[in-house]
Amino acid sequence: MFALLSILLTLQLVVSDDYHDTLDGIVFEEYSTEQLRDFLHCILDKGPCSDVVASYKKHYPDVVLEECVRCSKCQKHMAVVLFDRMRAELPDLYREYRAKFDPDDVHFDNMYKRVMEERDSSYC
Template structure:
């Protein structure tokens, strides 16, 4: 079940390995984000990785590395699929994992800049 581990690229937004080009790689754009979101074990492992509470897969390490850039650039290097999947992940976490979402925001957006931009979504 390694393919679904690419979720959080779409998590939080849907990212993958960075390339020096204008967009992130589309290597993980085919991942079924819905399957990842509904698999508590896989989603939990991603969240632990992002919060430095557990080990990271290679995909998790890439996500963790790229997430700050994606947040600060408003996903400007994301593909359209990554933007769509990122919003899906954000909405899911807000609605179903509010505590974890708050922890992620506190870690990756401590000044509330991202929150302020996206509260209406």
């Protein structure tokens, strides 16, 4: 039975078009500024990563390049919270973040607009 469940879970991960629960373990409203800084240091390759943040980091280049089209409504809500808090609390890291993931300044503003329009915290 365990083997069957493992196979089904693996197939679900392979055929899924979204980021499933991989990115749902982070609740940026509950992060302190220090925790947010640690998160960004991981994402920017400036510090260590927890398992949850490491899984998030693995998907992040695609999230920006694809402008979060495969993100759930909850993930879009968390993206807005993250970007707004970065801009307000850690502006230097916010600029580094944008430069790393959108060096040509092509995708980020479109992604932010999309997540603002499509987010829904009731799904979190």
